[in-house]
Amino acid sequence: MSSGTIYGVGLGPGDPDLMSVRADRLLRTARHVAFFRKPGRSGQARKIVEGVISTDAVEFPMEYPVTTEIPLSDPRYNALLSEFYEDCAQHLKALAERGEDVVVLCEGDPFFYGSFMHLYNRLRENIQVEVVPAITGMSGAWTATGDPITWGDDILTVLAATLPEEVLAQQMAQTDALVVMKIGRNIDKVVRALKTAGMYERAWIVEYAQMPNQTVCKLSENCPDFTPYFSIILVHGQGRRP
Template identity: 75%
Template sequence: MSSGTLHGVGLGPGDPDLMSVRADRLLRDARHVAFFRKAGRSGQARRIVNGMMRADVVEFPMEYPVTTEIPVTDPGYNAALSDFYSDCTRHLRGLLDGGEDVVVLCEGDPFFFGSFMHLYTRLKNHVPVQVVPAITGMSAAWTATGQPVTWGDDILTVLMGTLPGDILAERMAQSDAVVVMKIGRHFDKVKSALKQAGKFDDAWLVEYASMPNQSVQKLAEAGDRITPYFSIIVVHGQGRRP
C-alpha cells in the first residue's frame, strides 16, 4: 500500500474568504483533518473552518501540553513540547502509512512561526508532504491599518514579543518598518522597547486582524489593557518613493 500524503494547509489570517482555492479544496475533500489547540479550547484554526468540512470527517485535535504556564527558557518546556510533537507524529504516521491522506490546519502560513513545522521536520523524509502557503497574519494587520508597511528600500523586521527588551529595542531602532508578534503578557515590555527605539508614537495595535472582532488603533491610545494572543503591532516604513 502506498503512503498517504500529509498536507500542511495554510488558512490565512482568520477570514475564510482569504483562504486560497487550493486550501479550500483540500479541506472540503479531506477525510482526516488535524489541528493544534490549547487544552480546553476549540482552537483558532478549527474555528476558521467551522462548517466547511465533510460530514464524515475524522478530526484529530492536537492539544499542547504547555503554552504559557512555564517560561520558554525552562528545560521542561522544550522537553514537554518535544514529546508532544513526537506523539502527534506517531499518530499521523500511522494514518499515512495506512494510505490515508491527512490535512493539518495551519493558522497563517505553515512555514511562518507555525507549529506545523515541527511535524514537517519529523515526517518529510518518510512520507509525501505538501505545503499550501497562505496570507500571513501580519499582512492582514498592516492592511487593516490602511497604510503601506514598506516603501522603496525600507527594511522590515519581524520580532517576537518574547525576546528580551534590550534586543527588541536594538532591532527596532535599526529598522524602518517593524512588526511585533506574540505580544500578550509582554505588552509592557514591547511598549517600553518601542519608546526606547523612538517608534512608539508611530506604532499601531491590531487585534484579530481580518476576523469579525478586528480592532485597529494607535498604540498610544490603547492604554494598559491586556492584549489577546492574536495581536500584532505595526510600525510603517516611510522610505523612498517617487
C-alpha cells in the same frame, strides 16, 4: 497500499474568503483533519474552517501540554513540547502509512512561526508532506491599518516579542518598518522597547486581524480591552516615494 500524504494547509489570517483555492479544495474533500488547540478550547484554526470541512471528517485535535504556564527558559518547556510534537507526528505517520491523506490546519502560513513546522521536520524524511502556503497574519494586520507597511527602500524587520528587551529595542532602532509577533504577556516589555527605539508614537496594534472581531488601534491611545495574545504590533515605514 500506497502511502497517504500529510498536507500542511495555510488558512491565512482568519477570514475564510482569504484562503487559497487549493486550500479550500483540500479542506472540502478531507477525510482526516488535524489541528492544534489549547485544552478545553475549540482552537482558532478549527473555528476558521467551520462549515468548510465535511461533517464526516475524522478530526484529530492536538492539545498543547503547555503554552504560557511555565517560562520558555525552563528546561521542562522544550521537553514537554518535544514529546508532544513527536506523539502527534507518529499519529499522523501511522495514518499516512495506512494510505490516508491528512489535512493539518495551520493559521497564517505554515512556514511562518507555525507549530506545523515541528511536525514537518519530524515527518519529511519518511512520509510525503506537502505545504500549502497562505497569506500571513502580519499581512492581514497591516492591510487592516489601511496604510502600506513599506515604501521604496524601507527595511522591514519581524521580531518575536519573546526576545529580551534590549535585543528588541536594538533591532527596532535599526529598521524602517516593524512587525512584532507573539505579543502575549510580553506587551509591557514591547512597549518599553518601542519607546527606547523612538517608535512608540508610530506603533499600531491589530487584534484578530481579518476576523469578525478585528480591532485596530494606535498603541499610544491606550487601546481598551484588547487581547495581546491575538495581536500584532506594526510600525509603518516612511521610505522613498515618487
